Structure formats: structure tokens, C-alpha cells
Amino acid sequence: MATLADDLDRRPRPRRNWWKIALVTVPAIVIAGSAIGYLSNSGFSNGWYVPLEKPSIQPPGWAFGVVWTTLYTFMGIALALILALPRSPQRRLALTLFAVQLALNFAWSPVFFGAGYIDWAFLLILGMDVLVTATIIAFWPLNRVAALLLVPYLAWLCLATVLNHETGKLNPGADHAPLGITGG
Structure with missing residues (x-):
């Protein structure tokens, strides 16, 4: 039966110091x-x-x-931990998922606050929920700390998803491009 030590021995080893990468990724994301x-x-x-x-x-x-600020810091550290690993198909998938969820994250505020599109923002945040979950799953076999650093982000996104939906529901007529999803 494999032990935790055996499991850790099979994990990819960082090819360089992750913290040097984090000196770039953390400020960039924040x-x-x-x-x-x-x-x-x-x-x-x-x-x-x-x-x-x-x-x-x-x-x-x-x-x-x-x-x-805290979540973006965690995301930057998680990204650095994955970037420090040797190239592999699993790493590429994990980085792709991270990049796509981050793009959706960065699109949400302009859609919700900038344009007042409550329903469109709700669709974006649902996509983020799915992609962050997939990113955590993809990070897990590569670096469990990186995966765990994204868990508070997913928890906050779940709250934000509810807030987005309820804001639309509580404010009929406020959505500048309603799709009939939240009732706004």
C-alpha cells in the first residue's frame, strides 16, 4: 500500500524556486x-x-x-508553484484552466459594474465557479498547496455567485441587458 511519502515522491519537483516566480505573479495578478x-x-x-x-x-x-487582495495573492502564489514545475501536459492543462478562469475573473467587474449586465455577469461567474473547480482538480496532482490556495477563492466565488443572482432578483429592471436569468 502506498504511503503519503510514496505519493509525495512521485510528484513533479520544481525546476526552480517558486518564490522567485511569485515575485512576479503575485504583484501582476494583484x-x-x-x-x-x-x-x-x-x-x-x-x-x-x-x-x-x-x-x-x-x-x-x-x-x-x-x-x-488576499485571494489575488493566493492565486499568484498558486500560479508560481505550478509555473515552477517542469513542463508537462498536466501542467499545460492546469495553466490553461487557470488562465481562462482568470480572464473570466477580470471580465466580471467590467460586465457587472461597468456595463450593469447582471445576467451576463451571472453567466460569467458560473463559468468561473466551474473553471476554478477544474483548476483545483488539475493543480492537485501537481502541487497540493497550489490547489489548496485556490479553495478560499472558490468559496468566495460561491458567495459572489449568490450575491450576483440575488442582486438581480432584488432589483428588477436594473439589468441593462436582461436575459431573464436573475429576474432583473
Whole structure:
């Protein structure tokens, strides 16, 4: 019967120091995510968003900046851990899934806050939920720490998915391009 030590011995070994890569990936993801949020006027300074009725489980406004900075930091570290591994088909798949979910993540704020498209943003966040789950699964055999660093992100996305849906439901007529999904 294989032991945990045997399992760890079969894992790919990093080909270089992951923390050197993280010196690039962490600031890049934090800065890009923050810039996109700022440029799309996300949050409680947005004139379209402020008057909307919020779900009762909505965290306070200050929590979003703290949480997203932390999550983007975790994402940057997770990415660095995977980038440090030798090239392989599994690594390529994991990086592709990560890149696609990150693209959807960066698209969400402009769609929701910038355009006021509640239903379209809901479809984006559902896609993120699926892709982040797939990314965690793809990261797991490569580096379990990298996979586990994405779990809080998935948990927050689940909350954000509910908030997105409930915002549409509580604010009929607020969606600038309704698809009839959230009721907005």
C-alpha cells in the first residue's frame, strides 16, 4: 500500500524556486485585478450600483478590497508553484484552466459594474465557479498547496455567485441587458 511519502515522491519537483516566480505573479495578478476593478468603477462608489437593493448576506464594502487582495495573492502564489514545475501536459492543462478562469475573473467587474449586465455577469461567474473547480482538480496532482490556495477563492466565488443572482432578483429592471436569468 502506498504511503503519503510514496505519493509525495512521485510528484513533479520544481525546476526552480517558486518564490522567485511569485515575485512576479503575485504583484501582476494583484495589480491587474485592482486596476480592472478601479477602471470598471466596481464597488460602492458606482452610481449604478449604490442605489440597488443589496442581499441581506452582503458583506460590508471594505471587506471586498481586503478579501480580493488576499485571494489575488493566493492565486499568484498558486500560479508560481505550478509555473515552477517542469513542463508537462498536466501542467499545460492546469495553466490553461487557470488562465481562462482568470480572464473570466477580470471580465466580471467590467460586465457587472461597468456595463450593469447582471445576467451576463451571472453567466460569467458560473463559468468561473466551474473553471476554478477544474483548476483545483488539475493543480492537485501537481502541487497540493497550489490547489489548496485556490479553495478560499472558490468559496468566495460561491458567495459572489449568490450575491450576483440575488442582486438581480432584488432589483428588477436594473439589468441593462436582461436575459431573464436573475429576474432583473
